[in-house]
Amino acid sequence: MKQLLLLLYCLFFFHAVVAEDGSKLWLRLPTEAQATVKCNKQSPTLDVAVKELRQSWQGVSVTLSLQQTKSLRALGSEGYTIHTSPDGQQLTIASSGESGLLYGAFHLLRLQATGENLTALHLSERPSFDIRILNHWDNLDRTIERGYAGRSLWLWDELPATLSPRYAAYARANASVGINATVLNNVNASPQILSLDYLEKVKALADTFRPYCLKVYLAINFSSPSILGGLPTSDPLDPLVRKWWNQKVNEIYKLIPDFGGFLVKANSEGLPGPQDFGRTHADGANMLADALKPHKGVVLWRAFVYNPDDEDRAKQAYQEFVPLDGQFRDNVIIQVKNGPVDFQPREPFSPLFGAMKQTPVMAEVQITQEYLGFSNHLCFLAPMWKECLDSDTYQQGEGSTVARITDGSLYGRRPTAIAGVANTGDDVNWCGHDFAQSNWYAFGRLAWSHQLSSEQIADEWVAQTWGMKNKALTEMMLASREAIVSYMMPLGLHHLFAWGHHYGPEPWCDVPGARPDWMPSYYHKADALGIGFNRSSTGSNATAQYHTPLCEAFDNVQTCPENLLLWFHHVPWDHRMKNNRTLWDELCYTYNKGTQQARNFQKVWDNLEKFVDSQRFREVQHRLKIQARDAVWWRDACLLYFQQFSKRMIPAELERPVHELNDMMNYKLPITNYECPPYGFTP
Numbered sequence: 149m150k151q152l153l154l155l156l157y158c159l160f161f162f163h164a165v166v167a168e169d170g171s172k173l174w175l176r177l178p179t180e181a182q183a184t185v186k187c188n189k190q191s192p193t194l195d196v197a198v199k200e201l202r203q204s205w206q207g208v209s210v211t212l213s214l215q216q217t218k219s220l221r222a223l224g225s226e227g228y229t230i231h232t233s234p235d236g237q238q239l240t241i242a243s244s245g246e247s248g249l250l251y252g253a254f255h256l257l258r259l260q261a262t263g264e265n266l267t268a269l270h271l272s273e274r275p276s277f278d279i280r281i282l283n284h285w286d287n288l289d290r291t292i293e294r295g296y297a298g299r300s301l302w303l304w305d306e307l308p309a310t311l312s313p314r315y316a317a318y319a320r321a322n323a324s325v326g327i328n329a330t331v332l333n334n335v336n337a338s339p340q341i342l343s344l345d346y347l348e349k350v351k352a353l354a355d356t357f358r359p360y361c362l363k364v365y366l367a368i369n370f371s372s373p374s375i376l377g378g379l380p381t382s383d384p385l386d387p388l389v390r391k392w393w394n395q396k397v398n399e400i401y402k403l404i405p406d407f408g409g410f411l412v413k414a415n416s417e418g419l420p421g422p423q424d425f426g427r428t429h430a431d432g433a434n435m436l437a438d439a440l441k442p443h444k445g446v447v448l449w450r451a452f453v454y455n456p457d458d459e460d461r462a463k464q465a466y467q468e469f470v471p472l473d474g475q476f477r478d479n480v481i482i483q484v485k486n487g488p489v490d491f492q493p494r495e496p497f498s499p500l501f502g503a504m505k506q507t508p509v510m511a512e513v514q515i516t517q518e519y520l521g522f523s524n525h526l527c528f529l530a531p532m533w534k535e536c537l538d539s540d541t542y543q544q545g546e547g548s549t550v551a552r553i554t555d556g557s558l559y560g561r562r563p564t565a566i567a568g569v570a571n572t573g574d575d576v577n578w579c580g581h582d583f584a585q586s587n588w589y590a591f592g593r594l595a596w597s598h599q600l601s602s603e604q605i606a607d608e609w610v611a612q613t614w615g616m617k618n619k620a621l622t623e624m625m626l627a628s629r630e631a632i633v634s635y636m637m638p639l640g641l642h643h644l645f646a647w648g649h650h651y652g653p654e655p656w657c658d659v660p661g662a663r664p665d666w667m668p669s670y671y672h673k674a675d676a677l678g679i680g681f682n683r684s685s686t687g688s689n690a691t692a693q694y695h696t697p698l699c700e701a702f703d704n705v706q707t708c709p710e711n712l713l714l715w716f717h718h719v720p721w722d723h724r725m726k727n728n729r730t731l732w733d734e735l736c737y738t739y740n741k742g743t744q745q746a747r748n749f750q751k752v753w754d755n756l757e758k759f760v761d762s763q764r765f766r767e768v769q770h771r772l773k774i775q776a777r778d779a780v781w782w783r784d785a786c787l788l789y790f791q792q793f794s795k796r797m798i799p800a801e802l803e804r805p806v807h808e809l810n811d812m813m814n815y816k817l818p819i820t821n822y823e824c825p826p827y828g829f830t831p
């Protein structure tokens with residue numbers, strides 16, 4: 149009996165040691181190393197760097213050296229060098245700033261965790277962007293707009309008195325990939341966030357994040373002066389309004405001396421803004437910029453604006469902002485979504501990136517998978533973000549990529565920034581899907597260095613998160629975004645998702661009285677002749693917002709890239725694609741290909757069972773099953789719906805749909821408040 153108990157105890161203990169719940173993210177190095185680490189100064193940030201290395205570094209002794217040499221200063225305070233001494237017995241991480249030493253320490257640990265050769269290191273790093281910022285769409289009641297990993301991490305009711313250990317863990321994870329800023333609250337901002345009560349809570353978070361060099365920003369509601377301050381107006385040119393903002397900003401900086409600034413969604417989707425008072429976006433942004441300037445704060449002013457009555461939503465941000473170029477203060481950055489509509493599986497890059505000549509612009513990408521299967525679908529997003537960053541705008545001739553425009557190398561405009569809409573919540577594994585962690589990781593790594601390849605980022609993440617190098621696994625990750633495009637919205641289709649929650653297909657969606665530009669038919673325009681939005685010169689002429697030679701390439705149905713064909717053109721069903729298939733057949737083939745890929749992901753994963761701890765293995769397996777079912781749902785819904793217009797057969801050699809169109813059209817997923825559905829379509 150005693151022996152049996154011992155055996156059970158051992159089994160339990162063994163299980164407890166190997167069980168993993170994903171809470172450690174990619175930071176899974178053992179912590180008993182006791183390395184020799186020296187540093188010529190002490191501070192909260194340096195103490196973190198020293199501690200991280202001491203507990204996990206398994207190599208030769210390390211010196212962290214804060215130095216003001218010319219070459220180090222040229223790397224900026226966040227840049228660093230790592231050198232092995234000639235005798236190989238010593239490593240030195242050097243930087244002119246404390247944050248540089250922190251990032252250098254995490255870099256070294258990453259090299260160890262990914263199994264790199266550590267014998268003779270000589271490297272020098274500096275970030276691509278100054279501000280590498282997460283945007284949390286977290287509400288004060290702890291719901292998260294478009295969040296699929298539980299409730300908000302910020303326990304507002306307990307703050308400022310009680311500090312959850314997850315705050316420091318969150319800041320540490322960000323520091324480990326170089327993310328240095330965070331907007332705590334939703335762009336659809338409650339004015340309440342600026343009340344003293346909440347600012348004290350924000351201060352408590354900022355204090356916890358500071359050692360990890362993570363700066364706090366807030367999203368503000370443009371009507372705060374009237375709603376919170378009781379003023380009769382929030383007109384940005386009104387002296388009392390300006391005074392209110394100045395005082396509010398001073399109050400914030402008294403509490404949080406290194407506060408970053410404001411993120412603003414104004415005159416967009418029903419939110420208030422300067423146009424309510426006959427003023428421009430520049431008037432609104434500049435008022436806030438003036439208040440923040442003495443404290444070195446910045447305004448991140450979003451360009452996500454569109455009115456239901458204008459002809460083509462994809463053109464509107466450009467139309468509203470280009471005339472204002474040159475009118476913004478130098479501490480305003482225009483935050484532009486990667487595409488001209490709204491985080492669709494595939495969009496061309498927003499033409500605004502190549503249009504502003506005197507105003508800093510920054511890219512906003514969506515880490516949370518609002519349009520990409522929530523946290524049910526495995527979708528590695530680095531390839532999607534790189535597609536935008538590597539796009540050539542031709543603003544100054546060839547080589548004027550979105551990356552070079554936004555990182556300041558083309559025009560030298562500063563500050564530079566990149567934003568990602570966060571996918572974290574209070575789920576144990578932070579992101580819902582264990583593979584969604586890779587997108588938080590990838591955002592940080594690309595924000596640090598947009599030259600990194602998607603493959604390198606995937607390899608790094610897999611090695612650290614799953615403790616292995618596996619080609620099939622990284623290949624699956626690299627293929628995942630394109631697979632999703634194929635089974636959801638191929639060939640430039642967009643906005644076919646369900647009303648409200650945006651999960652699953654509803655190309656037929658028609659909500660009486662709703663904004664037409666929120667209806668799928670506004671975008672796909674399927675009819676007896678063909679499908680797609682004519683944005684060429686014979687249509688809305690959105691192609692004219694791009695520079696030569698893109699403008700001409702996009703404008704012509706023969707030269708338009710086929711993966712954007714239906715974005716820019718209304719194309720006949722029998723149009724010949726480059727592979728000689730008709731458009732209709734190609735649609736069928738592409739939907740089927742995506743579906744097949746999703747099923748193959750299940751096989752790749754099952755092959756890895758013996759290399760992965762059981763809890764995380766099963767969780768991923770479960771979600772891959774949902775993804776494979778959803779892919780079929782998307783395929784059947786879109787093909788059967790569009791077939792009503794095309795009146796063409798699904799090619800004989802392809803799989804037949806397994807769902808009835810009517811069932812799918814009558815089905816409404818029972819989800820509220822953007823939670824993640826446990827399953828998709830259940831007829």
Ligand code: BDP
Pocket residue numbers: 293294335336413452490491518
């Ligand atoms: C849309 C989301 C909505 C956001 C909006 C935004 O559906 O919840 O508020 O973007 O970015 O895609 O402001």
